[in-house]
Amino acid sequence: MRPIALFFIFLAFSSCKNSPSEPKIIQLPTCVENIIQQDTTLLTVQAQFINGEPHFLLNTDARFVDGIEAIVNNQCDTVCSIGGWFPPNCSKDYKKWKVIWEK
Numbered sequence: 001m002r003p004i005a006l007f008f009i010f011l012a013f014s015s016c017k018n019s020p021s022e023p024k025i026i027q028l029p030t031c032v033e034n035i036i037q038q039d040t041t042l043l044t045v046q047a048q049f050i051n052g053e054p055h056f057l058l059n060t061d062a063r064f065v066d067g068i069e070a071i072v073n074n075q076c077d078t079v080c081s082i083g084g085w086f087p088p089n090c091s092k093d094y095k096k097w098k099v100i101w102e103k
Contacts, residue, residue: 028045028056028100028101029056029074029075031072031074031075031076032045032056032058032072032076035058035076036101039058039060041060041062042058042059042060042103043059043060043061043102043103044057044059044099044101044102044103045057045058045059045099045100045101046059046097046098046099046100047097047098047100048094048096048097048098050093050094053073053074054073054074055071055072055073055079055080055094056071056072056073056100057069057070057082057094057097058070058071058072062083063082063083063084064083066083066084066085067083067084068081068082068083068084069081069082069083071090071091071094080093082094
């Protein structure tokens with residue numbers, strides 16, 4: 001085998017990474033289910049994991065009219081918010097939301 005071919009084979013194998021699979025959200029926390037039942041403005045609940053813990057975006061589309069939307073944890077404590085004129089720095093930590101409930 002030619003050295004250049006060996007180089008490309010080595011490069012292909014060395015670039016593969018085994019990324020740990022992201023935990024899956026099996027069911028919504030009770031507090032988020034209660035919010036879904038009570039908040040008629042809620043359009044979707046979206047989720048992603050931050051440091052191995054699920055965070056939920058309670059999407060009302062308020063951020064599109066300069067409003068604020070809450071990001072909560074499993075106990076429905078607000079951990080961040082998005083939208084508004086001056087979004088907090090924590091909002092840049094959230095990249096890939098996955099819709100897990102839709103109206």
